[in-house]
Amino acid sequence: MNLIIIDYGAGNIKSIQFAFKRLGIEAILSSNIEEIKAADKVIFPGVGEASSAMKMLIESGLHTVIPRLKQPVLGICLGMQLMCNSSEEGNTQGLGIFDVTVKRFSNAVKVPQMGWNVIKELKSPLFSGIKENEFMYLVHSYYAALCEETIAKTDYEFEYSSALQKDNFYGVQFHPEKSGLEGERILKNFLELKTNN
Template structure:
């Protein structure tokens, strides 16, 4: 399977590539080329870094207009998911508008950033059919996507936030599946190989 990992100079790409290779996927293209992204069967948008810099890089390569038009399964991770939202308080930049919600900064009622293991509660949707609810995943983030109609997985830290969002072929996860052990591997495996997941709508928070 041809997998494109979007390279915008800020993502934790090597650890993600290793996680995919452990699942037997070696046809990986780390790229910022629109043509190569269009040709891929799966696209992954990793994220570590600052939102304003990442959006500048996406615009530089024309990916800000390309990504929302993609039709193959697409996964945004951490900052990648946040940039798929309407806008973010980090740098006060507009996002890609795939998920109809905003990204805001945690209030310092507990330690910020939210760093470490936490649970995800799934709503009734294709994920919930194949991935156990209340599984543990690894998070590192100081901003979070507010819950909305496209939220399919919820986590609590200071307040509830979107751990996983979905819109048609687009999926976003706030946690790092490549750092989340067996649970993260199962999540990636279903994104890669479970075609039926993308043909089911399921329920969200609406």
């Protein structure tokens, strides 16, 4: 298993690497385009602000590489948001993989949503063995609305997409690497997805 975590300078990626280590897999941090293209599986992390993260992707040329990857790709948190069409955060143009816009929660609720909430209406092998209404850890101010590519929903202010999938691209708004044993199970499921590379 050649697992790459894309290292483009955005946020806390060590904890994803550590989570895979707990599963017995050595994930490699890389920003090298050839290495990323050749990987069996790719993790696209991201924590922080959308426009500056996107800027770093563009500077490294990864913005054209990621949407063309053929192997399973898992975007986490901001990674998932950047895979969408656009984000209200910093008026950011996204990678356009998921056909949905990322918007900010209103002030009717506390922003950011911070803590454990449940994921439901699970529709993907990514959630194999995960029960409905399982708790996951989330920290975010912006959300992807429900759309055709929604594979999990969460309720905060309203129902939104806590996970998305299109072809080989997966995205989760929550942090599987910080969501206890059930989160680790989702990472393990991702590792077990078939590759087309």
